[in-house]
Amino acid sequence: MAVAQAIGDGTQRPLQGWHTIKQFPDFIDDHWKLYSGSVWYKIQWDYHCPITQKNPVTLVISYINMAGQVYINDDLLWQDQSLVEPLSRSWNMPRYWNIPASALKQGENIIWIRVVAVATQTSGLGQVVLGDASQVMPRYQNFWREQRVLMFFNLIFSLTLGVIAFLVWLFQPKEYVFGWFALNSLAWVLIIYNVLALEPPFGLDTLQLARISIIPIFAYVVFSCLYAWRLAQRRFPYLERSLILILLGVALLAIFLPDHIAILNTFLFITFIVAILILVIHFISYLWIAKKSALLEAYLLASVFIIYLLVLTHDILYMFHVIHDFPLAAYTAPLTTLLIAIILAMRLSKNVKRIEGFNKTLKENVLQAKEELTTSLNIQHKLALENTRLQERMDLSHDLHDGLGGSLVRSMAIVDQSKHNLTNPQFLSMLKLLRDDLRQIIDSGSSAGAKVPETPMIWGAPVRYRFTQIFDELDIQSSWSFPTVWQSKPTALECLTLLRVIEEALTNILKHSQATQVNVHLYYRLPTQLVLEIEDNGIGFDVDAVLESGISVGIRSMQIRLAKIQANMHIESQTGRTFIQVIKDFKPIQP
Template sequence: MPHQAHLPQTRCLLAHASSSRGALAGLAGLNPPACARGRLVQWWLAPWLLAFALALYAGAALAQQSPPSASACTVEILSTTAAQEGADGSKPGPASWLPVTLPDNWARRWPEYNGAVWYRIDWRPVCPGSAGGPVHIGLTLQSIVMAGEVFVNDELIWRDQNLTEPLSRSWNMPRHWRIPASIVRDGVNTLWVRVVGVAQQTPGLGPVHLGGQQEMQKLYDDLWWSNRTLFSLNLIITSVLGGLFFCIWIVRREQTTYGWYALMSLFWVLFAANVLVTSPWPFSTTLMAGRANIIALVLYTVCFCLFTWRFGGQTLPRLERALWILSAALIATAAFAPEASLTSSLAGVTLIAAGIFLVNCLQFPVHALRTRQTQHIMLAACLLIFFMVSVHDLLLIFQFIGPGTAYTPFSSIVVSICMSAILGLRHARNVRRIESFNHELAEGIERARTDLATTLEREHALAMANTRLQERLQIAHDLHDGLGGSLVRMMAMVEQTSTPLKGQQFLSMLKLLRDDLRQTIDNGSSPGVKVPATPQEWIAPLRHRFVQLFDELDLDSTWKFPPKWHAPPSALQCLALTRLVEEALTNVVKHSRARRVQVQLVQADTTQLELHIEDNGAGFDVAAVRLAGISVGMRSMHARIARVQGTLHISSEPGRTTLTALLKLRPATQQSV
């Protein structure tokens, strides 16, 4: 059977750090030696994760069950001693050697000692049936803290790359050699291991295994799996998942949960990489690397808390502020603590960060019980697993419980996948909600489009009805103002004449009525009617008609019009003024009993046009007529002027009635558009 380098009566080392416990201690910056085979804890969170865990466990179990070769050699360990290296770099003298038990932390024996320590292991091969044949002895070292070199019977078989600062990092690097048969003696052999370390990093030598070559190779493979491969898988899975959720956060910045998870994954990778790196680069010393590792642990804890709070929808502004302040103090302690108290300072920072982590792992399940949301309960289950594993492994690291297997290398993989699956479920749910919202939005748009089409159709029908009504009103106004005025004039002529009218006169009156009716039909309110070139040309037909009537009625009329337009009115404005003059003068003939009337057009500038009509008739009560609504002509005049954006003012008293229409003129360029 193989032997570990300790007193012969003890079969297996009771290490203060087994392989996984040593790895955890190294994660915390304490770097004790590491050794033990990993056994996977079986979790119940999800069936496929359980299957994955069982597969890992089965692989490790099958590997452990391989029996050693019947012809393998065994090794008898005679003694294990250690001594400080001489001041001149020579091996210690005979009186300096002290018996030790591996794994060994020399800081307990020689506090504050920085330098090199020699370990001497005397052993003897036991190879039954060899009959003087070659002796196949294997040597497996689980850890050297920090760097070292190995000799067998004064023959160098291995040396670390850097034995001075910055030291190589062999604390979690299992190593295996097949000792050449040529250097193995039949009797007592000596294994020399020179270890270089610093007091603040728990320096020393981990378990040393000597035995048959095949068994040592198998042991080395197991150690490599638990100490290296598992952590490599952990970092790969964490990096991939963190990168995935970082990309999701980049696309959707409002989803801060994904951002904090990605940042948490980054700091976990930086923190856990301490297990795998074999050089302190980019740091110049081992202690600087240890300080940086603890800072990464603190930042990981902060991001972990913020991730769970954002995921659970917890709003804790005061607690977040306190967390950042405490984290800043811990980071300052890790960065600037003096070397004399560095070990205790880093241990204190680690314990406080671990305490924050564990408290958060407990508070979130309480929050999940209040919300009773499925995703919160799932994450709470993951955090409870984290809590139990972390407590167990912290007790191992600080030696509050006996030797055993640490579960963080296994649980972190499973729980990371679980948390990522939970985030994936949340993302899938959000995507489904967005798709549902888009579907509802599309349906709403379709309904709105249908309603809008119905509304537009109804409004179109109303607009058509209103247009027809307006056309009827317009025709009524035109008939009243045009044809009606002509009828009034003719009736007045018939009433005022003293002799019967001749046929030619009747024919002339009928032609006049026909012309007025044709003008109403053809040119009613069309904007395409041509505007007369001058004001006098515009008023000439009206003046001719009414002057004829006024002369017969012995009514004196005065017409004042400018010789040209400063700015011509539009066709609709011109038509509105025409109908206004017709209606006003018709009212003078019908109702006023006036003896004098004056029609005047004033255009002071290019922006407005004023029409004044004044008579000296009996007058009337303007307000009473408007309130009574009995004057179709007055309503028609106001409607026409308002339609062309003008205003009409009428004032009346006995002996004087004035009608004033004011029109705003548009520039010629606008009229032509």
């Protein structure tokens, strides 16, 4: 077995310059560093078979890196579709041929294999097996399983998991671990596709594709770190930014680096070594990260990374020709990818259970809060009822004081100051007035359904009539003045309140003032301002002392009533004159 550089256009076999090789696989860089072009492999073997037996011979080649031709003696047996750039890619494609006995000759036969090599791509010839089909085909099937079936299965499996992880992240954007794992799976899919592709995509030549393929390799390393850290619920902002910036730098260099073989080879080699070192450090350090996180899924992922570390060590030794074996990644990648998928599923299940637990707790808290709120509202309702009852009692007491109490005072004044004994009809008349006042108090208990008198004069007529009779009996002169129409119509409650104020004020005059002249005037200062004025010429009283002491039930009752209708009361008093003024402002009517 020997190898030599091709001459001419690469299709011509050299007569000299052959280098003996001891075994396959053989790498061209071992003979000529950074060589690009065609080389010929010569495999000589003896064929001695009885003429009566014409069994075919099976030839198996595990791969030809990058493209090539196969001759049996001087007859072309097979060749790649493209032997010029963009080259076909047989670097991971095992093939076999059944060579008929008629194509062989007794004695020495030569298998010529032309390999089109590309610098930086570890070009060469894989394992070559020649013999009977029953002995050789199991080797081919093993090559096919390792180089095609397992890799293709890994491609489909990783792509499926990546899509699922992406969809999970799409609907749950805060689950960053699934987003980074989707990118990690995408990078791995691109790496495997580059290994499996038989023709370069988009018409790219081999070196262009080599530049591009280094990017997903480095991206796979970066995204492996990021999704693993997120799984352990850890962040390293400075380190993460540094890795992403290095990835961007690698991408820019890969695209814009000059087409110089030595420079490109150095760049690809250093980038690959740096990626491997980062990955090894990541696998080892993740044990410490998993311990810090104390999460089951982090411990499981750390165990997977230990397997990765062992496989990576074996495959790196294979790539650098330290051991002659087959990469274990083809066997372990599907299994470890499945384990990672299970770990992510555990993480998702854990989050779902956490959400369910949160929803359950939230529901219980809502029910508890609802019960507490119901209890609180019931208590508030009871308090409101009690306050309403108390307010009704207070209102009733004020009404009794202002209405019935005033009537009693008037009746007592008539009886006390009458010059002659009162007759039965007169007593009956006073009792009827008291009955009417009591009925009015009862009827006015709910002012919502009461009607507002049509005019101020109708409104003031009853109180004017009752007090005029008393004033005449007591020789008190009185003056009454009411507007003819409502310029701003008050409510029933406001009418009743003003009426009670008049009754209380006049009752106090009868009881305390010793007045001989009383004036009651109701008028509109403005169309939206109603003014009530009550004046007498009695002995007066100390307004400030009475208000501060709070001993006057009547004045306090008037203030409470007026506050309810948002009216203001002003009192002035001195010897010979007491003046009470009530002002009620109305909202202007919108046009």
